[in-house]
Amino acid sequence: MMAKSAILFTVAAADMSWEEYKNQFGKVYNGGDEEDQQKQQVFESNKAQWGQHESGAILGATVFSDLTLEEFQQLDIRGFSGSAAQGLPKVGVHEFQGETLAASVDWTTKGAVTPVKDQGQCGSCWAFSTTGGLEGAWQLASGNLASLSEQQFVDCSKANSGCNGGLMDTAFEFAETTAIVSEESYPYTAKSGLFSRCKTDGTTVIAQGGVTGYKDVSNSASSLQSALNSNPVSVAIQADQSVFQQYTGGVISSGCGSSLDHGVLAVGYDGSTIKVKNSWGASWGVNGYVSIDASQCGITTSASYPTVSASVASKATAGSCSADDQAVIQAMDDNDFGDASNKCGTGAYNIITGK
Numbered sequence: 334m335m336a337k338s339a340i341l342f343t344v345a346a347a348d349m350s351w352e353e354y355k356n357q358f359g360k361v362y363n364g365g366d367e368e369d370q371q372k373q374q375v376f377e378s379n380k381a382q383w384g385q386h387e388s389g390a391i392l393g394a395t396v397f398s399d400l401t402l403e404e405f406q407q408l409d410i411r412g413f414s415g416s417a418a419q420g421l422p423k424v425g426v427h428e429f430q431g432e433t434l435a436a437s438v439d440w441t442t443k444g445a446v447t448p449v450k451d452q453g454q455c456g457s458c459w460a461f462s463t464t465g466g467l468e469g470a471w472q473l474a475s476g477n478l479a480s481l482s483e484q485q486f487v488d489c490s491k492a493n494s495g496c497n498g499g500l501m502d503t504a505f506e507f508a509e510t511t512a513i514v515s516e517e518s519y520p521y522t523a524k525s526g527l528f529s530r531c532k533t534d535g536t537t538v539i540a541q542g543g544v545t546g547y548k549d550v551s552n553s554a555s556s557l558q559s560a561l562n563s564n565p566v567s568v569a570i571q572a573d574q575s576v577f578q579q580y581t582g583g584v585i586s587s588g589c590g591s592s593l594d595h596g597v598l599a600v601g602y603d604g605s606t607i608k609v610k611n612s613w614g615a616s617w618g619v620n621g622y623v624s625i626d627a628s629q630c631g632i633t634t635s636a637s638y639p640t641v642s643a644s645v646a647s648k649a650t651a652g653s654c655s656a657d658d659q660a661v662i663q664a665m666d667d668n669d670f671g672d673a674s675n676k677c678g679t680g681a682y683n684i685i686t687g688k
């Protein structure tokens with residue numbers, strides 16, 4: 334079936350013209366006809382690689398198909414800083430204990446994964462990987478799937494470097510010390526430093542104290558699969574090779590290296606294949622996702638996930654509500670829960686009303 338799909342894809346891809354590519358991806362070049370012609374030459378060279386690739390992936394048209402490999406590698410679309418991990422305290426390690434594992438897991442079908450996002454031209458992948466881990470953990474603990482603010486981490490997690498890179502473990506440590514707010518109330522700008530200052534007035538989703546720690550995952554495929562049986566997992570990979578530049582399907586089983594440069598979110602597995610949510614928008618890959626063999630891209634070497642407590646967060650949030658707000662919430666019925674979460678944060682309704 335895979336071979337047949339690859340053949341059909343190759344035929345379809347070969348029919349894509351330069352004009353069709355520009356229209357599909359909204360490409361406009363300010364350098365006039367000369368730049369347009371140069372980009373077309375690069376596009377045609379890349380198109381020659383489309384179809385079933387020796388890496389196991391299916392290559393095709395992506396937003397990066399008008400770039401040389403060197404240009405793709407220079408883009409500020411990654412941002413994992415593994416060196417930041419040195420000296421961080423280990424607060425727990427998840428290891429495979431020989432337990433029976435499910436043959437496959439997919440948290441996207443279980444309501445624990447938000448839609449694919451786009452980090453843009455900002456080395457903030459670590460923030461997207463962090464929020465993905467927190468979103469999944471919070472949904473499993475509270476029953477509430479909420480899109481969390483990457484910009485809060487970019488602006489406020491000072492142990493990281495905003496658009497210049499960061500580390501998920503460091504971001505989880507930051508999350509232990511502060512309230513985590515919604516993406517809607519603190520939207521992403523793809524900017525940091527002088528262009529974006531830390532704000533403190535967003536709508537709380539996870540109250541301070543709700544993130545209780547994080548666990549590193551032992552470096553093995555079985556340990557990563559074991560962790561994925563419980564929740565989505567933040568992972569790092571190498572994502573600067575041509576297989577990522579033009580990935581549109583298949584399973585990457587070679588050709589990506591292990592020099593970690595990109596933080597992403599593992600959301601499940603099927604056998605040895607890890608399903609990964611990327612942060613390059615839904616037009617890249619398979620609706621924003623990529624499948625990677627567990628032996629490839631360094632995917633098992635820097636994995637971690639946060640631990641959260643909905644009860645701790647709810648008590649902290651309820652305690653921070655004003656007397657007037659608590660009285661309002663006490664009078665609400667279940668249909669007004671959304672208003673309650675806006676006033677005092679997710680979980681306060683259950684604590685205050687005793688439901």
